Each structure stands twice: as structure tokens, then as C-alpha cells.
Amino acid sequence: MELYKKINLHSHTFRCKHAQGNVADYIEEGIRNGMQVLGISDHTPFPEPRDTGIRMELEELPEYISEIESAQKKYQNIRILKSLECDYTKEFISFYKEMKENYHLDYLIGSVLFFL
Numbered sequence: 001m002e003l004y005k006k007i008n009l010h011s012h013t014f015r016c017k018h019a020q021g022n023v024a025d026y027i028e029e030g031i032r033n034g035m036q037v038l039g040i041s042d043h044t045p046f047p048e049p050r051d052t053g054i055r056m057e058l059e060e061l062p063e064y065i066s067e068i069e070s071a072q073k074k075y076q077n078i079r080i081l082k083s084l085e086c087d088y089t090k091e092f093i094s095f096y097k098e099m100k101e102n103y104h105l106d107y108l109i110g111s112v113l114f115f116l
Contacts, residue, residue, distance in 0.1 A: 009039035009081065010109060015056035015064055016043050023067045027075050040068050041083035041109050047095050051087075065103050081106040088112050 011026050012019035021029075023040055030038045042064060043055035056064060068082045086096045086108050100108055 006033070006035045007037040007039075008035060009037070009083070009107070010041055010085070011038065012042050012085075013040065013064075015060055017053055017055070023071045024074075027071055027078060027080060031075070031078055035078060037079045037081065039081040039083045039107065040071075041085045044084040044086045044096060044099065044108075046089075046092065055087075061099075061103070083107050083109060085109040085111055 008030065013022055013026065014020055026040065027038060045056050045058040045061055047058060049057070065082065068080065072080045072082075082103070082105050084096075084099065084105060086092070088110055096108060099105065
């Protein structure tokens with residue numbers, strides 16, 4: 001089993017509306033800092049317009065995935081993982097599973113951002 005020294009599995013790009021930079025910006029900074037594994041994990045869009053101030057819109061998802069996949073091909077000296085951070089909402093669990101399968105995500109991050 002290969003062990004890594006520097007790993008970051010929780011990073012957000014500008015699409016989350018509370019971070020700056022694109023996928024390449026994070027990768028290049030990670031490389032400068034000796035990162036060996038970087039997971040890009042923006043907040044999952046909901047299937048309906050909701051909480052759009054902290055997450056990408058559903059229509060942005062294909063471009064987000066494409067940007068990560070392009071970076072995986074370009075940057076060979078760092079392992080780049082494709083992910084999403086999912087706010088725990090019982091009604092969207094099957095949606096999250098579908099997203100993981102359809103977009104071939106490496107992992108999902110579970111979070112609780114809101115208490116109703």
C-alpha cells in the first residue's frame with residue numbers, strides 16, 4: 001500500500017461562492033507546497049435552485065467535472081481526485097448517489113451546513 005505525506009481532500013473553487021481560484025490554481029499551489037494528493041470537492045448543486053449562494057448551480061456541474069478531468073491529464077506529478085461535498089439532506093441521498101455514479105467521482109464528503 002502506498003502512503004502519502006501531504007494530502008488535501010477538501011478544497012473549493014470559485015464555484016462555491018466562498019472561495020477563489022479555479023482547479024488549476026489549487027493544483028499549482030498544491031504542487032508548490034509538496035502536495036501529493038489533492039481532492040477537488042466543491043459543494044454539490046441541488047437538483048432545484050436552493051442555497052445557490054454557497055454552491056454551484058446544477059448547470060455548472062458538467063464544466064466543473066470537465067475542468068477536473070482536464071487537470072488530471074495535464075498534471076502528472078500530483079494525484080487529483082474528483083469529488084463533491086454533499087450537505088446532508090435526506091431527500092437528496094439518492095441524487096448524491098446518482099451523481100457519484102454518473103460523474104465517476106472518487107469520493108463524496110458528507111457535511112451538515114444547515115439545521116432546519
